[in-house]
Amino acid sequence: MPIKTKLVSIIERAQVLKASDIHFILKDDQMLVQFRTGVLMIPHETISISLYHQLxxxxxFQAALTLTHPRQPQSGLLRLETTETTHFARVSILPTSHYQSLVLRLINHQQKKTLDEIPYFIQNADVLKDMAAMQAGLILISGPTGSGKTTTTYAFIDYLKQHLGKSIVTIEDPVEYQQPDIVQMQVNESVGMTYDVGIKEILRHDPDVIIIGEIRDVQTAHQALRAAFxxxxxxxxVHAKNVVGTIHRLRDLGLSVQELEQAIVGIVNQRLIQKEDERKAVFEICFGEQLDDLFSNLHQGHLDSLPYKTIDEELYQCHHVN
Structure with missing residues (x-):
């Protein structure tokens, strides 16, 4: 079986099972192919190591990654065209002591959603739109891996572009959804295009809105703050388990509470939950007066009572609604 055909068959089976990721794991003298569906890992098949190396x-090659540095972590975007459709996946390759570990995060361009379509509780859509209408400041979308942060980010982009007429520049790693009418930059650390460098260049490009794929290091955190200011x-x-954790994560990256209070205009933490035949986002949202109260509590050194519904409280309400 040709290599492309084999890869397409694995991806299409993962899509049938509504998997978010495909993992290739070394097991004995073979590679185990597993699909992630929510919190479960479903074994699919085993393939030979030689076939894995070909895959x-x-x-x-298809994701424009290097073939000559097997000890180097790499990430990129796979675009795989067939006669019927085009498959997209985010590629992550990590070197281990015995082999190169591969994970594919599947991207479904048909599942792009608007701010009205994402929330489990529809009233949250109006709050997200109010955030998008802010003229300046920092909006943070947080949650664990697989919680729908990228989908929400692109929904913000769509609303800002279609309804508010904003000039938008993004810097992403990788660019997952090609968007008309906006400028999208791709992180490429091998040529020095990091998040840090990219944000500096974006500031010269006269945007209304800057989209940063992820804040994950000190330099990016400081440049994001500078852009907001x-x-x-x-x-x-940001990868964080709740709103307060989002602030703590940025403090770990060297930003002070005072700086964050001046820059942040809204924080959204989210999880995905099944509602009928689709997945919806449950949000912990801190915005407006709630955000002011949160920072007041932080300055006083106590967080015994939070001025908004936590993500656990929102999830509890979802289960009782069901």
Whole structure:
């Protein structure tokens, strides 16, 4: 079976099972192919190591990754065209002591959603739109891996572009959804295009809104803050388990509470939950007076009572609604 055909068959089976990721794991003398569906890992099949090496080389080539540095972590975007459709996946390759570990995060361009379509509780859509209407400041979208942060980010982009007529520039790693009428930059650390460098260049490009794929290091955190302070609306994602954890994560990256209070205009933490035949986002949202009260509590050194519904309280309400 040709390598492309084999890869397409794996991806299409994962899509049938509504998997979010495909993992290739070394097990004994073979590679185990597993699908992630929510919190479960479903074994699919085992393939030979030689076939895995062929698949890996093919994926690297298609995703424009290097074939010559097997000890180097790599990430990129796989675009795989067939006669019927085009498959997209985010590629992550990590070197281990014995082999190169591969994970594919499946991207479904047909599942792009608007701010009205994402929330489990529809009233949250109006709050998200109010955030998008802010003229300047930092909006943070947080949650664990697989919680829908990217989908929410692109819904913000769509609303800002279609309804508010904003000039938007993004810097992403990788660019997952090609968008008309906006400028999208791709992180490429091998040529020095990091988040940090990219944000500096974006500030010269006269955008209304800057989208940063993820704040994950000290330099990016400080550049995001600088952009927010210079009159831009900045939207970015952060890995954190709740709103307070989002603030703690940025403090770990060297930002003070005072700086965050001046820059942040809204924080959204989210999880995905099944509602009928589709997945919806449950949000912990801190915005407006709630955000002011949260920072007041932080300055006083106590967080015994939070001025908004926590993500656990929102999930509890979802289960009782069901």
């Amino acid at each position: 890996l080389a093919y994926i690297k 210079t009159g831009h609306l900045v939207i970015s994602t």
